[in-house]
Amino acid sequence: MNTTPEHDARMANMTFASVYPHYLTKVEKKGRTKAELHHVISWLTGFDEEQLQELIDEKATFADFFKRANLHPNAHLITGVICGYRVEQIQTPLTQQVRYLDKLVDELAKGKKMEKILRAAQQQNT
Structure with a gap:
């Protein structure tokens, strides 16, 4: 998908930094926690709490965020x-990575189990 x-x-x-508060509001409104959100972000990106806060404080663009x-x-x-796009068909790597993050946040907000969000069962099959 182009x-x-x-x-x-x-x-x-x-x-x-401009999107993070929306992610947090979305998941907390559905009964999930900031810790769960950070766990999902960390799984995808490898960032720990301190690194996430640094990226927020410096107002890193998504280009810089995913470069790191x-x-x-x-x-x-x-x-x-997610947002009208099938994530696995997005051709632009950065846009696909942003949509990966959006999709994980959406799954968290929808109440999916953490092991499904983090693709734990699928990992064993790959």
Whole structure:
């Protein structure tokens, strides 16, 4: 699935700090915790609490955020539709990575079990 160059540029230039409060509000409204959100973000990116806070404080763009991340080797197992895009078909790597994060946050907010969100059962089959 192709995204437009304008869409990709918007994703790259958006700051993690501007989106993070929305992620937190979304999951807490559904009864999940900040710790669970951080666990999901850490699984995908490898960032610990301190690194996440640094990225927020410096208002890192998603381009910089994912450039510094150590994407989980099983991130490719994240599939499905988020914001009208099928994540596994997005051609632009950065846009796909941002949508991976969106998808994980969405799954957390929808009450999925953590082992499913973190693709634990699928990991054993790969």
